[in-house]
Amino acid sequence: MGVRVAEEWLHSCSGCEIAILNIGEPLIDILGLIDFVHMPVLMDHKYYGQLGDGKKLEIPEAVVGIVSGGVANEEHLEVLEEMRKQCKILIALGTCATHGGLPALINSWGMKAGIENSYATPTTDDCQVPEDIVPTPLDRVYALDEKVKIDIILPGCPPNPRLIAEVITALVEGRDPVIPGKSVCDTCPTKREGKGNVKTVRRFLENADFDPEKPIDDMRCLLEQGLMCMGPVTAAGCSRRGAPSCISARVPCRGCFGPVRKDGNQMLDMMNALASNGIDFKSVVDRRSLLRFSGAHGQLRQLPVPVRKAKEDE
Amino acid sequence: MAKVINIQPVTRIEGHARIAIHLDDDGEVKDAFLHIMSLRGFEKFIEGRPAEEVPRIVNRICGICPWMHHLSSNKAVDGCFDVTPTPTGHKLRELCQTMAHINDKILHFFFLAAPDFVLGPDSDFAVRNVIGIVKEAPELAAQVVKMRQLGQMMLERFAGKAIHPIAGVVGGFAKPMTEEERIGLLTDTRTLLDFALFAMDFAKTSVFPKYEETIASLGTITTGFLGTVDDTGALQLYDGHLRLMKADGSITDFPVNQYDQYLSEHVESWTYGKLPYAQCWEEGFSMDLDAPKGIYRANTLARINVSETIATSHAQGELEEFREKFGRPAQGTLLYHWARLIELVYSCERTIELLEQDDITDTDIRAKVEPKAGRGVGSVEAPRGTLIHDYTTDNDGMIVKANMIVGTTHNIAPMNMSVKQAATTLIKGGVYDEGLLNKVEMAVRAYDP
Numbered sequence: 001m002g003v004r005v006a007e008e009w010l011h012s013c014s015g016c017e018i019a020i021l022n023i024g025e026p027l028i029d030i031l032g033l034i035d036f037v038h039m040p041v042l043m044d045h046k047y048y049g050q051l052g053d054g055k056k057l058e059i060p061e062a063v064v065g066i067v068s069g070g071v072a073n074e075e076h077l078e079v080l081e082e083m084r085k086q087c088k089i090l091i092a093l094g095t096c097a098t099h100g101g102l103p104a105l106i107n108s109w110g111m112k113a114g115i116e117n118s119y120a121t122p123t124t125d126d127c128q129v130p131e132d133i134v135p136t137p138l139d140r141v142y143a144l145d146e147k148v149k150i151d152i153i154l155p156g157c158p159p160n161p162r163l164i165a166e167v168i169t170a171l172v173e174g175r176d177p178v179i180p181g182k183s184v185c186d187t188c189p190t191k192r193e194g195k196g197n198v199k200t201v202r203r204f205l206e207n208a209d210f211d212p213e214k215p216i217d218d219m220r221c222l223l224e225q226g227l228m229c230m231g232p233v234t235a236a237g238c239s240r241r242g243a244p245s246c247i248s249a250r251v252p253c254r255g256c257f258g259p260v261r262k263d264g265n266q267m268l269d270m271m272n273a274l275a276s277n278g279i280d281f282k283s284v285v286d287r288r289s290l291l292r293f294s295g296a297h298g299q300l301r302q303l304p305v306p307v308r309k310a311k312e313d314e
Numbered sequence: 315m316a317k318v319i320n321i322q323p324v325t326r327i328e329g330h331a332r333i334a335i336h337l338d339d340d341g342e343v344k345d346a347f348l349h350i351m352s353l354r355g356f357e358k359f360i361e362g363r364p365a366e367e368v369p370r371i372v373n374r375i376c377g378i379c380p381w382m383h384h385l386s387s388n389k390a391v392d393g394c395f396d397v398t399p400t401p402t403g404h405k406l407r408e409l410c411q412t413m414a415h416i417n418d419k420i421l422h423f424f425f426l427a428a429p430d431f432v433l434g435p436d437s438d439f440a441v442r443n444v445i446g447i448v449k450e451a452p453e454l455a456a457q458v459v460k461m462r463q464l465g466q467m468m469l470e471r472f473a474g475k476a477i478h479p480i481a482g483v484v485g486g487f488a489k490p491m492t493e494e495e496r497i498g499l500l501t502d503t504r505t506l507l508d509f510a511l512f513a514m515d516f517a518k519t520s521v522f523p524k525y526e527e528t529i530a531s532l533g534t535i536t537t538g539f540l541g542t543v544d545d546t547g548a549l550q551l552y553d554g555h556l557r558l559m560k561a562d563g564s565i566t567d568f569p570v571n572q573y574d575q576y577l578s579e580h581v582e583s584w585t586y587g588k589l590p591y592a593q594c595w596e597e598g599f600s601m602d603l604d605a606p607k608g609i610y611r612a613n614t615l616a617r618i619n620v621s622e623t624i625a626t627s628h629a630q631g632e633l634e635e636f637r638e639k640f641g642r643p644a645q646g647t648l649l650y651h652w653a654r655l656i657e658l659v660y661s662c663e664r665t666i667e668l669l670e671q672d673d674i675t676d677t678d679i680r681a682k683v684e685p686k687a688g689r690g691v692g693s694v695e696a697p698r699g700t701l702i703h704d705y706t707t708d709n710d711g712m713i714v715k716a717n718m719i720v721g722t723t724h725n726i727a728p729m730n731m732s733v734k735q736a737a738t739t740l741i742k743g744g745v746y747d748e749g750l751l752n753k754v755e756m757a758v759r760a761y762d763p
Contacts, residue, residue, distance in 0.1 A: 011354065014328050015377020015477045021425070022476070024463035028456065031445055042425065044325045044439040050748045052319040052335075075330075075351060102374040105359035114355025119581055121357060121717040123574050124588060127581035133334070133349050134586050158377065158477040203364055204483065205683045212490045212677065240470060249474025249481040250489045254370060256478070285364050286712070292371065 002032070003172050006062035007039040008083055010076040011103050011141060012069025016094035017041045019158035020066075023165045030165060033172045037062055047079075057082055064171055065090045070100050070296060071142040072111055075135035084148040089171060091152045092144045093164070098155040099258040100296025104141040107300040108288065111137040143296035154179065157256035157293060160237050183260045184231035184244045184253050189217040192224060200283035201228040201274065208250045216243040222252045223277075228284055230255040233269035258294045265299060267291045315339060319746070324348070324755055326426040326443070327763050328378050329722070333754060335737045341744020346737040348730045348758060350587030357716045365391045365685065365707050366484045372703065373478045375720060378421065380478045381414035381469075382696035382721070383703070385552070390703040391484040393571075393690020395711060397683050402676040403486020408552040409668045410473055410482070411694055412661050413499075415551060416506055417465035417476075418697040419658040422762045423513065424458040427651055430756050431521045435528075436749030461509045468502050471495070486680035493675055500669045507628075507662035514632060514655045522652065531739070533647035533732035533757025535603060536561050538592060538610035539619045540724060542695045543567075547622030549629075549660065551695040557620045558592055558610060559643060565620070566594060571691040573702055577719065580608075580727070589727040590719060601731050603738075609731070612699025612724035613761060614653035619643035624656070626663035632656045647732050650760040685711020696721035698762055725761045732757040 037060040038045045048054035065087025095101040106114040119129050170177035210219040222229040229252035238245040246253050259266050267290040271281045291299050321333035330351040338344040360368050369387040373380035425444045433442050448455040466476045473481040481488045542554040558566045578593040591599045591608030600607035624630045691704045698721030706715040736757040740750050
């Protein structure tokens with residue numbers, strides 16, 4: 001018998017589960033060490049019994065529990081609480097689970113407004129918002145640790161398959177997993193030549209300046225090229241082939257591993273990073289979207305209703 | 315006594331769904347539903363964002379088909395900013411989209427669907443999964459894991475990220491392809507084409523013949539179909555115009571940017587998933603199994619049905635054989651799997667074609683872009699069906715309004731009908747078991763939701 005593992009996904013996209021599969025051939029070896037006892041994407045265990053006649057949602061006991069996605073409705077919460085109850089060690093996998101992830105952008109409006117908007121698009125027939133059987137939404141999107149105790153966080157959008165393998169293997173071997181604690185910049189091989197003359201950052205409307213025939217370490221730092229790059233304020237871990245993933249595609253970082261310190265604020269940290277390099281932070285268009293991966297924990301809050309709009313409503 | 319059989323969660327699919335089968339006092343199926351249990355509201359929270367950032371936000375709609383959202387979104391932003399990608403930028407996008415189809419089909423057929431066929435629909439639920447296949451058929455499993463990984467790593471190597479891509483940009487692509495990269499991808503894709511031909515043959519000789527009766531009947535309903543074709547009517551995955559086919563085979567073609575005049579979305583109170591229908595047929599919406607109204611299907615079987623031809627040789631041969639056997643349009647729900655493998659072959663062949671074009675390594679990959687007010691509709695054929703992103707921007711190029719119809723949505727009404735058809739046919743007098751309930755799920759799995 002291997003170590004029992006249960007896996008669940010909540011307010012998620014299945015990218016974390018694909019990242020688990022992207023461990024690739026080593027996954028076959030890992031499967032020799034563990035037994036998945038529950039994993040909806042790959043396995044047929046049901047909450048209410050295999051004949052669908054149970055009254056209470058049940059997930060089998062496991063040593064390790066892995067949960068992707070944030071918490072945005074009552075069913076997510078029920079599943080998460082059951083996972084916490086049944087699993088000795090609970091891992092928050094992916095940035096939605098650790099910091100809310102992209103779906104937490106809705107926290108600027110609230111879940112209700114997001115759902116209502118979906119049923120008011122031009123191609124949708126006149127209707128009421130569905131509320132029979134379907135789970136009731138919470139007010140906003142929560143990271144898992146806002147609702148239950150989490151033992152290990154492994155962010156990333158998607159998380160790095162190598163780190164997922166490391167965490168699972170470490171737990172099976174009974175040691176602490178080795179997870180990087182640096183920033184994307186600390187692991188970025190691009191050339192930094194000093195502060196230079198960049199006073200503002202620009203939108204990514206034209207490609208970076210680089211020689212495609214030369215390796216990444218020949219390209220100048222994208223921030224020094226005047227592109228908004230969130231490498232300074234984003235946790236490392238995405239590198240797969242010697243450079244941060246987006247940088248290897250010659251594209252600036254947008255912060256998908258969340259803040260370097262777990263409780264950091266990527267927007268404020270980025271403003272500080274820009275200011276300390278003599279760059280005008282007002283040149284950042286749509287500053288709130290610097291929190292696009294880490295809007296849970298109350299970081300993104302509902303916008304006040306604009307004054308003019310409020311008057312029209314009266 | 316009347317009761318509800320609650321299959322929750324529906325497993326080996328991508329999202330959060332529940333099947334509820336309602337039995338009456340005599341144990342006969344009174345009704346059956348597929349409830350979609352979650353909604354994130356992407357259309358709202360991209361409002362106010364710079365449009366060029368949106369392709370790297372909406373890719374998070376789906377971790378299995380992020381390239382589809384990424385590229386459909388890029389096309390919509392091209393439209394908003396009134397820019398045409400450079401020829402090589404266009405080709406690099408199509409290349410990545412087609413490569414992403416390869417992985418997706420291997421994933422669905424072998425990891426999600428195959429346990430029902432290789433181990434059997436009635437096998438023990440605890441082993442009826444890909445891990446069970448690893449134990450039952452280790453050589454096949456090792457090969458499948460290797461091939462899917464090869465496909466994923468090709469994308470990652472060239473484009474930085476396979477999941478939640480960033481390399482497509484308004485106006486084209488963020489990095490050109492070097493000759494070394496081209497040769498590497500070409501070698502790997504030829505390996506994948508060999509595997510695709512093996513998979514097609516394996517399914518036709520060792521899988522489908524065992525389930526001929528099930529394939530003909532399980533979840534089978536009569537509907538129309540939606541897909542993308544080019545001017546000759548040939549199958550297209552990345553670009554073309556939309557084609558609706560009625561169950562009688564009659565065809566309506568229309569440009570992508572007029573989708574809102576042909577399609578509408580119905581809403582039911584018991585599911586977050588909207589239920590699109592063909593409003594242009596002017597018959598309204600009904601999921602009545604005997605007299606459906608406005609119902610069409612998308613995804614592999616639909617594309618195979620609406621296409622006159624497939625422009626690559628092996629896939630065309632498979633299409634002819636399929637059509638000979640099942641007619642046009644073919645309605646058998648489990649034929650989605652068969653059609654999926656034909657598309658796997660096509661995707662490999664098309665990837666090779668693109669990699670063999672001289673200008674694929676051209677460095678003119680991104681057109682000049684200026685943010686402006688406008689509207690753009692972008693669409694691609696995602697593995698799960700026609701994917702439409704429709705954005706409007708303001709003078710600064712910020713999103714003011716968005717509408718999306720994602721691939722799976724087109725099949726929500728048909729999946730409900732297939733669930734009802736399967737449950738009604740299989741459950742009589744209140745008698746059912748685990749294997750039988752799994753067969754009801756198989757009717758959903760065929761659609762790869």
